[in-house]
Amino acid sequence: MRVVVDDVSLYFDVEGCGLTAQGDAMLPRPTLLLLHGGPGADHSLFKPEFSILADVAQVIYLDQRGSGRSDHSKPATWTWTRWADDVAAFCTALDIRAPVLVGSSSGGRVAIECAARHPDLVAGLVLESTLGVPTSLEESLEVFERRGGQAARDAASRYLGGDTSPSAAQAWADHGLPLYAGASDGDMTSRRARALINDDVQAHFRAGGCGPAEISETLATAVTCPTLVLAGEDDPVSPAAAARRLPAILTNTVTQVEVLADVGHGVFRQAPQQAFNAVRTFLHNLPTTPPAAEATAHTRDPQA
Numbered sequence: 597m598r599v600v601v602d603d604v605s606l607y608f609d610v611e612g613c614g615l616t617a618q619g620d621a622m623l624p625r626p627t628l629l630l631l632h633g634g635p636g637a638d639h640s641l642f643k644p645e646f647s648i649l650a651d652v653a654q655v656i657y658l659d660q661r662g663s664g665r666s667d668h669s670k671p672a673t674w675t676w677t678r679w680a681d682d683v684a685a686f687c688t689a690l691d692i693r694a695p696v697l698v699g700s701s702s703g704g705r706v707a708i709e710c711a712a713r714h715p716d717l718v719a720g721l722v723l724e725s726t727l728g729v730p731t732s733l734e735e736s737l738e739v740f741e742r743r744g745g746q747a748a749r750d751a752a753s754r755y756l757g758g759d760t761s762p763s764a765a766q767a768w769a770d771h772g773l774p775l776y777a778g779a780s781d782g783d784m785t786s787r788r789a790r791a792l793i794n795d796d797v798q799a800h801f802r803a804g805g806c807g808p809a810e811i812s813e814t815l816a817t818a819v820t821c822p823t824l825v826l827a828g829e830d831d832p833v834s835p836a837a838a839a840r841r842l843p844a845i846l847t848n849t850v851t852q853v854e855v856l857a858d859v860g861h862g863v864f865r866q867a868p869q870q871a872f873n874a875v876r877t878f879l880h881n882l883p884t885t886p887p888a889a890e891a892t893a894h895t896r897d898p899q900a
Contacts (some may be wrong), residue, residue, distance in 0.1 A: 598665075601685045607665035609639065609657040612619050612650030626653040626719070626879050627692055628685065633701025633727075635674070635806060636797030638664025640790055641642070641700070645868050652876060656687065656852075659708070664792045674800050676807045680709035694719035696735055696879065701834065701861065702727045702801070708811055712818035721823040722875055725831055725861045729838040729845065735759065738777060739832035747771045752832065758802070759777075776830050777826040787865075792805055812822045816845045823851040824878040828859030831845065852878070 598605045615622040628649060630642050635658045639657035640746060646655050662674045662681050683706065687695060696719050699707030704726025709719040741749035748771045755768035761783040800806060823846055827839035843851040854874050859866045 599686065599689050601682055601689055602669040602681070603668050603715050604661050606661065606667070606682065607639075607659040611655045611657075614654045616730055625734055627656060628653045628698050628722075628875075629656045629658060629687070629692065629695040630665070630744055631658065631679075631697060631699040631703030631706050632800060633684070633703045633725075634663060634793065635660070635679075635702040635801050636663055636788075636794040638792045640664070640792070642703060642864070643788065644786060645872075647725060648868070649875065652879060653696075658683070659792075660703075661685055662797045662820040663794055668794065668796075671796065671800050671805060674797050674806055676705055676709045677713070680713055682716040683707075683710045687717060693717075696720040696722060696882070698724065698875075699724040699726060700724045700864065704728060705809065705811070706862045708819060709815065711821055712815045715818065715820050716804055718821050720821050720877065720878065721819070722824065722826070723842075724826045724863050724871070725834045726825065726839070727809060727829060729834070729842055730810045731835060731838040734834045736832050736836050739830065739835055740772065743830060743832065744775050748775055748832075760802070772832075779865065784876070811845070813845075817848050819820070819846050820848050822878070823849055824874060825851060825853040826863040826874060827853065827855045829855050829857050829868065830859060831861045831868055833861045847887075 597609065598607050610626070610763050614625060614627065616625055619632060629640060630646065632639050632641050638659050642657055649655055660679050662668050667715070683697070686692070694717070697707040699705070699721070704723040705728035707721050707723060708728050711721055736756060737749050737752055740752040749773040751767035754764040755772055823842070825839050827834065827836045829836050839853055839855060842853060856863055856867045856870055863871045
């Protein structure tokens with residue numbers, strides 16, 4: 597399905613009903629709005645795992661601007677702020693009220709931005725292997741080296757340090773990218789093959805075109821909704837050490853952090869039972885939130 601939001605047509609898919617019959621009443625269920633990573637990947641990275649939550653929530657898969665089956669628009673619009681505002685406009689267009697934003701990797705960065713800019717819209721955040729937490733390159737390199745030796749450390753140092761040469765890309769593909777996975781991860785070949793990935797968005801991100809990767813103090817303090825953070829102990833891209841710092845960064849909300857052993861980058865994919873149990877508990881304990889007013893009427897504009 598598609599919906600026009602501002603200057604783009606966004607693709608989305610839905611599993612599960614928003615209202616469920618119980619006796620003589622129709623009761624609303626939580627809405628999970630899934631924000632994929634990459635940046636430049638698509639919603640298929642959440643499938644088929646997230647289907648399991650359709651028994652307790654309405655699950656909405658969204659391809660962000662520039663990605664998947666959504667309009668690509670212009671590179672100048674591939675920014676955290678634009679993606680976040682697209683989410684709010686998407687919710688307004690479809691009358692989605694009080695969603696829980698589930699952000700994976702760079703999608704977590706978008707989710708944080710949206711929650712900060714549109715606090716009356718978002719009921720909760722689930723940040724999985726999230727980007728955006730202030731992290732030193734050394735923290736990532738230590739995990740790469742622990743898991744893949746000096747070759748992995750050197751490849752990651754070049755690629756994450758901004759080396760765009762073909763040799764750096766090949767070294768990353770050989771020694772760095774495979775370590776996204778954890779010990780429990782399966783073969784990623786078919787998953788990557790079915791995803792519609794826009795490499796131009798990734799290149800734009802690596803060149804700094806999306807804006808600062810790390811959230812600012814102003815942005816962090818504007819987040820007021822309950823937050824669940826899921827991280828892998830073996831994640832070299834979004835290190836667990838950074839995830840553990842989030843409660844001290846998101847100072848105006850309650851933040852729960854769960855770090856899973858033997859898991860790399862992609863908790864839902866590598867440890868689905870533990871991850872989805874945590875999400876179910878989070879949803880069960882989420883405060884009852886009155887339906888949000890239209891998001892455009894309640895917009896903050898903190899500096900990114």
